[in-house]
Amino acid sequence: MALSTKYDPRAVEDKWYRTWMDKGFFHSEPNPDKEAYTIVIPPPNVTGVLHMGHMLNNTIQDVLIRKARMEGKEACWVPGTDHASIATEAKVVKMLREKGIQKGSLSRDEFLKHAWEWKEKYGGIILEQLKKLGASCDWDRTAFTMDDNYYEAVIKVFVDLYKKGYIYRGLRMVNWDVEAQTTISNEEVIYKEGGEMSKMYSVKYQIKDSDEYVVIATQRPETIMGDTAIAVNPKDDRHKHLIGKKALVPFINREIPIIGDDYVELDFGTGCLKVTPAHDPNDYEIGQRHNLEIIDTIDFDGTLNEKCEIPHYVGEDRFVVRKRIVKDLKEAELLVEEKDFNTRIGRSERTNSVVEPKLSLQWFINMKEISRKAHSAVMEDEVVLHPAKFKNTYNHWMENVRDWCISRQLWWGQRIPAYYFGEGEDDYVVANSTEEALASAKEKSGNQSLTIDDLKQDEDVLDTWASSWLFPLAVFNGFDKDSFDEETGKIIEGANKELDYYYPTATLVTAPEILFFWVARMIIAGYEYTGKKPFKDVYLTGIVRDKQRRKMSKSLGNSPDPLDLIEQYGADGVRTGMLFSSPAGNDLLFDEKLCEQGRNFSNKIWNAFRLVQGWDVDENLDGAANQVAIDWFKARYNQTLLEVEAHFEKFRISDALMSVYKLIWDDFCSWYLEMVKPNYGEPIDPHSLEATINFFEDILKILHPFMPFISEELYQELRKRDEKDYLIVAEWPTANHPHEEIVDRAKIAFDIISNVRNIRSSKQISPKDKLELKIKGDDFTKFKLFGFMITKLANLESIEPTEEKIEASANFVIEGDEFFVPLAGSIDTEQEIEDIKKELEYTKGFLKAVDKKLSNERFVNNAPDKVVEMEKKKRQDAEAKIKILEESLAAMQ
RNA sequence: GGGCGCUUAGCUCAGUUGGUUCAGAGCACCUCGUUUACACCGAGGGGGUCGGGAGUUCGAAUCUCUCAGCGCCCA
Numbered sequence: 001m002a003l004s005t006k007y008d009p010r011a012v013e014d015k016w017y018r019t020w021m022d023k024g025f026f027h028s029e030p031n032p033d034k035e036a037y038t039i040v041i042p043p044p045n046v047t048g049v050l051h052m053g054h055m056l057n058n059t060i061q062d063v064l065i066r067k068a069r070m071e072g073k074e075a076c077w078v079p080g081t082d083h084a085s086i087a088t089e090a091k092v093v094k095m096l097r098e099k100g101i102q103k104g105s106l107s108r109d110e111f112l113k114h115a116w117e118w119k120e121k122y123g124g125i126i127l128e129q130l131k132k133l134g135a136s137c138d139w140d141r142t143a144f145t146m147d148d149n150y151y152e153a154v155i156k157v158f159v160d161l162y163k164k165g166y167i168y169r170g171l172r173m174v175n176w177d178v179e180a181q182t183t184i185s186n187e188e189v190i191y192k193e194g195g196e197m198s199k200m201y202s203v204k205y206q207i208k209d210s211d212e213y214v215v216i217a218t219q220r221p222e223t224i225m226g227d228t229a230i231a232v233n234p235k236d237d238r239h240k241h242l243i244g245k246k247a248l249v250p251f252i253n254r255e256i257p258i259i260g261d262d263y264v265e266l267d268f269g270t271g272c273l274k275v276t277p278a279h280d281p282n283d284y285e286i287g288q289r290h291n292l293e294i295i296d297t298i299d300f301d302g303t304l305n306e307k308c309e310i311p312h313y314v315g316e317d318r319f320v321v322r323k324r325i326v327k328d329l330k331e332a333e334l335l336v337e338e339k340d341f342n343t344r345i346g347r348s349e350r351t352n353s354v355v356e357p358k359l360s361l362q363w364f365i366n367m368k369e370i371s372r373k374a375h376s377a378v379m380e381d382e383v384v385l386h387p388a389k390f391k392n393t394y395n396h397w398m399e400n401v402r403d404w405c406i407s408r409q410l411w412w413g414q415r416i417p418a419y420y421f422g423e424g425e426d427d428y429v430v431a432n433s434t435e436e437a438l439a440s441a442k443e444k445s446g447n448q449s450l451t452i453d454d455l456k457q458d459e460d461v462l463d464t465w466a467s468s469w470l471f472p473l474a475v476f477n478g479f480d481k482d483s484f485d486e487e488t489g490k491i492i493e494g495a496n497k498e499l500d501y502y503y504p505t506a507t508l509v510t511a512p513e514i515l516f517f518w519v520a521r522m523i524i525a526g527y528e529y530t531g532k533k534p535f536k537d538v539y540l541t542g543i544v545r546d547k548q549r550r551k552m553s554k555s556l557g558n559s560p561d562p563l564d565l566i567e568q569y570g571a572d573g574v575r576t577g578m579l580f581s582s583p584a585g586n587d588l589l590f591d592e593k594l595c596e597q598g599r600n601f602s603n604k605i606w607n608a609f610r611l612v613q614g615w616d617v618d619e620n621l622d623g624a625a626n627q628v629a630i631d632w633f634k635a636r637y638n639q640t641l642l643e644v645e646a647h648f649e650k651f652r653i654s655d656a657l658m659s660v661y662k663l664i665w666d667d668f669c670s671w672y673l674e675m676v677k678p679n680y681g682e683p684i685d686p687h688s689l690e691a692t693i694n695f696f697e698d699i700l701k702i703l704h705p706f707m708p709f710i711s712e713e714l715y716q717e718l719r720k721r722d723e724k725d726y727l728i729v730a731e732w733p734t735a736n737h738p739h740e741e742i743v744d745r746a747k748i749a750f751d752i753i754s755n756v757r758n759i760r761s762s763k764q765i766s767p768k769d770k771l772e773l774k775i776k777g778d779d780f781t782k783f784k785l786f787g788f789m790i791t792k793l794a795n796l797e798s799i800e801p802t803e804e805k806i807e808a809s810a811n812f813v814i815e816g817d818e819f820f821v822p823l824a825g826s827i828d829t830e831q832e833i834e835d836i837k838k839e840l841e842y843t844k845g846f847l848k849a850v851d852k853k854l855s856n857e858r859f860v861n862n863a864p865d866k867v868v869e870m871e872k873k874k875r876q877d878a879e880a881k882i883k884i885l886e887e888s889l890a891a892m893q
Numbered sequence: 894g895g896g897c898g899c900u901u902a903g904c905u906c907a908g909u910u911g912g913u914u915c916a917g918a919g920c921a922c923c924u925c926g927u928u929u930a931c932a933c934c935g936a937g938g939g940g941g942u943c944g945g946g947a948g949u950u951c952g953a954a955u956c957u958c959u960c961a962g963c964g965c966c967c968a
Contacts, residue, residue, distance in 0.1 A: 003930095005930080005931060005933090006931090006933070007933090262894075263894075263968090265894080281968090282968080285968080389897080389898065390897095392896085392897055392898085393896085393897055393898090393965090393966070396895095396896055396897070396966090396967085397896095397966085397967080400895095400896090400967085402967095512965090512966090513965090513966085515966095516966090516967095549964090580905090580919070580920085581905055581906075581919085581920090587964095588905090589904085589905060591904090591905085591920090593920070593921085594905095594919095594920085596933075597919080597920070597933095599933065600931095600933040600934090601933090602933085603931065603933045603934090604930095604931065604933080604934085606930090606931080607930045607931035607933095607934085608930065608931080609930085610930050610931075611930035611931080612930085613930090614930075650909095652907090654906090654907095655907075655918095658907095658918070658919070661919085662918090662919090669930090669931085670935085673930080677929095677930085679929080680928090680929035681929080754936090754937085757936060757937070758936090758937065758938095760936085760937095761924090761925065761926095761936065761937050761938090762937085764925085766926095766928095767926085767928065767935095767936080768928070853951085853952085856951055856952090857951085858950095858951040858952095859951040859952070860951085861951080862950090862951055862952085863912065863951070863952075864912070866912085866913070867912045867913070867952095868912095869913090870912085870913045871912095871913095873913090874913095
């Protein structure tokens with residue numbers, strides 16, 4: 001059968017993926033005879049489509065899981081998706097708006113019905129796309145963070161943490177959209193690139209009991225009535241004398257303190273900052289530090305309220321008031337300056353209205369105590385971060401851990417199980433169900449006549465991370481009735497077969513940007529509920545960027561469509577393309593050329609297969625001459641396998657791939673196959689063929705995790721296989737101690753071959769013309785081992801010893817032995833002399849440097865013996881070489 | 894403002910406790926070649942005072958200090 005010279009991935013990839021699925025190779029069940037190797041996928045958003053970050057991330061997971069599977073572990077890769085409350089809700093709202101439906105016109109249940117429909121339709125897209133990539137997930141276990149049991153788990157955890165006293169309600173500055181009348185997340189606030197033009201006003205505040213004024217700078221004069229302090233930098237010589245005095249708020253003459261705070265920048269504005277804790281996040285922080293009063297002068301609809309104390313502003317919109325107060329300040333001669341100013345203005349993604357920072361009551365988890373074990377676990381390498389540099393970052397975050405605001409003003413997500421029964425701030429209960437809530441409410445209020453209708457459940461849902469932080473536990477149903485003890489608030493060991501077997505998981509592969517949002521919190525939840533870590537290793541990938549270092553994003557349109565890439569280069573090509581340039585923790589500058597390189601690699605392997613597959617066998621040949629090649633490749637294979645294992649050990653996937661790449665391309669294709677390859681049209685001996693096919697199998701095995709499709713295809717083509725014999729479940733090879741000596745001998749042989757090829761190249765001699773090689777050295781027998789191969793690959797007539805230098809020849813020196821390639825008539829003597837002189841000069845300089853080192857007493861005394869010995873050998877070789885070169889020169893002149 | 898990290902060949906990056914193989918890899922580039930698995934290929938080749946400076950040391954890409962540039966996270 002004549003095979004195409006080009007490998008066609010499209011013809012094989014779907015076929016093998018389907019076969020693996022049909023045979024159930026991806027599925028895992030607890031197997032006490034095997035060690036479990038578990039990975040939980042970082043669940044992609046249901047809103048998303050596959051992007052390059054997923055490609056990288058999931059390729060790495062697949063490499064790890066496939067290797068583990070071949071190593072005979074019970075490999076289980078749990079896939080799933082994340083409900084992504086903010087992103088999904090935004091999508092659904094947008095979709096509805098396009099249909100002319102306002103979210104506000106729908107009830108919560110109606111909206112959720114639309115959201116679920118949307119999720120059913122689009123939520124699985126990414127997982128389907130991952131199949132194209134070859135991801136060997138256990139699809140039977142696909143989880144969703146809003147599945148019924150998952151939803152219940154999240155609620156149980158909320159109730160549990162509340163009972164344990166970790167959850168409380170507190171004030172927080174949120175982004176308020178005055179038009180949509182809702183809070184929005186930071187992600188929904190957009191800032192125009194390059195900022196927006198605004199004005200900076202300088203306003204005089206009188207110092208109490210004096211004629212002095214202090215001038216502050218503000219962009220929001222309409223908030224002046226909410227001021228409760230003026231802050232200056234304590235290092236500011238212009239203003240520090242004011243600290244401790246009082247100032248008067250214009251028009252209303254409220255007395256406010258002048259305080260010192262480092263936050264104030266010396267060279268920004270006037271150096272004096274008016275502090276309005278109710279209307280600015282930074283001011284709020286300052287207020288917290290100095291115990292300032294909070295005066296909230298702006299209502300939810302963006303108009304000023306009576307707390308501003310100026311009747312004709314009350315009920316007017318914030319921007320109307322801004323204009324008026326500027327006018328009023330001017331008239332009162334309190335406005336010192338008004339100038340244009342470029343600033344970042346946050347606008348609502350949905351309504352484009354300017355976001356109003358507003359304080360509101362939110363739910364928090366107190367993090368200090370609950371995160372203690374998670375902190376030390378990473379510091380003590382119980383959970384190991386790769387690369388280790390992230391340990392610092394993690395430490396810093398954990399040392400300064402802030403309480404976690406877990407409520408979100410959205411509908412899509414797990415609804416907060418808090419039920420209010422009165423108007424008081426404390427008139428609520430937290431419970432798993434309305435029934436339980438009613439019972440508790442009756443007890444707490446002392447009012448036995450309360451009914452379910454009197455209870456009002458909190459409108460907000462939980463932060464998505466407050467569900468995904470349970471992922472490694474929840475996918476194995478760790479919070480089911482029988483597994484979770486609500487009394488102790490712990491998962492019971494021995495009660496859940498799956499969790500006991502698969503948890504803790506082995507490795508988590510994710511992006512460093514969610515180290516805190518997700519990874520740290522999973523570790524926290526893991527220790528809180530099981531006393532055990534959720535995973536042993538955390539591999540942090542880089543961010544995929546384009547060639548200009550920009551993050552790949554849909555809005556920039558700089559991301560290629562992964563499925564197009566797969567179509568073009570094959571999944572194997574794209575996988576290797578991603579891995580070629582992705583050392584752990586470093587950003588990956590994606591370039592399609594990398595996929596091209598991956599595709600070329602596929603093709604190289606394919607053609608190696610074509611060669612081997614096309615050989616005829618002659619049973620009468622003994623092939624003894626090839627034995628040296630076979631021994632050599634076996635040694636190189638073992639060396640490479642050791643390297644590969646070492647790289648995997650350190651999660652250097654990119655380096656592991658590179659080792660395999662070089663083994664296949666350089667050692668197997670360029671050297672081994674060239675050595676054993678019979679002359680054109682001639683048959684091969686059975687022994688060499690068998691050895692070659694075995695080697696081919698061996699390299700396919702270590703290639704499989706990286707390039708699963710082509711490796712399985714060729715594995716099946718190499719030999720007839722029985723029913724259960726698939727590469728995906730073949731046994732991972734174990735490294736034998738490599739035969740180092742033969743590798744060293746081969747190195748010299750290959751060096752000789754290269755030198756001869758060089759001579760051909762520089763003398764314009766055709767590769768078809770046979771040459772002779774004469775060797776002048778102490779021990780000719782040492783060239784016997786690879787003699788045949790040298791003759792073959794350098795296309796020589798003969799290799800013979802010589803006692804004398806050969807005139808009219810090209811020559812070279814390797815380790816003190818002289819090699820001559822006689823070239824009657826074609827020698828340019830003058831050029832030769834020139835070259836020799838050059839080399840002589842260089843070698844003398846080299847010798848001088850070595851001599852200097854060796855004559856330095858302190859070096860000889862202090863350096864390790866090994867190093868000194870090395871230098872001595874260098875000296876010896878250099879001296880020998882100089883001697884030969886000088887002799888040659890003398891002979892020529 | 895606080896913290897973390899980076900700077901090695903044209904590009905992307907390795908380089909462990911300072912010392913064989915320390916100045917490397919892949920890609921790109923240049924020359925030659927359609928030879929019989931593969932031009933998605935083969936055979937060769939050029940290219941870096943390891944960001945600048947100073948110090949410690951017999952010895953520094955590696956340790957210390959300093960200057961410059963860049964990136965990320967938190968506020």
